Amino acid sequence: TPALRPLLAGNWKMNGTASALATLDAIAEGITRLPDVFDTLLCTPATLVHRAASAAKASRIQIGGQDCHTGQAGAHTGDVSADMLADCGAHFVIVGHSERRADHAETDGLVCRKAQAAIASGLTAIICIGETGGEKAEGKTLAVVERQLLKSVPDSATAQNVVIAYEPVWAIGTGLTPTVEDVASVHRFIRDHLAARFGAEGAGMRLLYGGSVKGANAHELMAIDHVDGALVGGASLKADDFLAIARAF
Numbered sequence: 001t002p003a004l005r006p007l008l009a010g011n012w013k014m015n016g017t018a019s020a021l022a023t024l025d026a027i028a029e030g031i032t033r034l035p036d037v038f039d040t041l042l043c044t045p046a047t048l049v050h051r052a053a054s055a056a057k058a059s060r061i062q063i064g065g066q067d068c069h070t071g072q073a074g075a076h077t078g079d080v081s082a083d084m085l086a087d088c089g090a091h092f093v094i095v096g097h098s099e100r101r102a103d104h105a106e107t108d109g110l111v112c113r114k115a116q117a118a119i120a121s122g123l124t125a126i127i128c129i130g131e132t133g134g135e136k137a138e139g140k141t142l143a144v145v146e147r148q149l150l151k152s153v154p155d156s157a158t159a160q161n162v163v164i165a166y167e168p169v170w171a172i173g174t175g176l177t178p179t180v181e182d183v184a185s186v187h188r189f190i191r192d193h194l195a196a197r198f199g200a201e202g203a204g205m206r207l208l209y210g211g212s213v214k215g216a217n218a219h220e221l222m223a224i225d226h227v228d229g230a231l232v233g234g235a236s237l238k239a240d241d242f243l244a245i246a247r248a249f
């Protein structure tokens with residue numbers, strides 16, 4: 001099977017005010033100097049999506065949100081819908097990030113409905129899955145990943161409207177990463193699962209690895225079969241750090 005066009009996605013989390021648009025500009029500028037063989041996405045805070053999308057318009061950078069509601073409008077004070085993100089110029093939205101699963105008790109079923117809302121708005125949903133350190137220690141990694149895939153990925157998923165991000169919770173923001181062998185076996189498992197469920201669409205879905213990706217480890221991680229890109233937290237906040245990863249693509 002031909003390699004999928006990789007996706008380098010940054011997740012700024014709850015970081016960034018207007019001054020962070022300078023970082024976006026620097027990333028966009030750096031990306032123009034690299035071969036056009038991968039897609040680049042920055043998932044900004046919701047408050048920056050509109051300005052970031054405007055600033056990124058003439059660049060290779062696309063903009064995404066970090067979460068959306070299951071509904072498109074209504075009495076949900078403080079929430080942001082997928083329609084609203086799309087209206088602001090977003091093309092992607094992260095759903096089911098482990099921080100939201102932990103901080104807001106998001107369940108697999110809720111994540112699935114958020115992904116459905118994203119798809120209905122024309123966004124690509126980046127659905128995050130991954131085991132905790134405790135689950136890994138108990139040998140449950142593949143069982144957890146399988147459950148999350150079954151319950152968090154909607155039947156309407158296609159290669160265009162869904163990206164899967166495998167992010168071991170214990171590797172996020174810790175500087176720890178799984179071994180190449182562990183990433184390879186989990187990504188193979190995810191690919192087999194998606195291909196069995198969705199056929200050619202599942203074979204074409206991009207699978208990102210996330211968790212302490214940085215310039216120094218990006219090359220070996222991105223060389224692994226069925227790793228079709230990265231979801232990057234901390235190292236997406238500074239242009240130099242993010243561009244060091246981009247050079248591995």
Ligand code: PEP
Pocket residue numbers: 011167171172173174175210211212213231232233234235
């Ligand atoms: C993330 O939160 O999606 C992430 C991968 O964070 P970090 O790169 O900082 O580990």
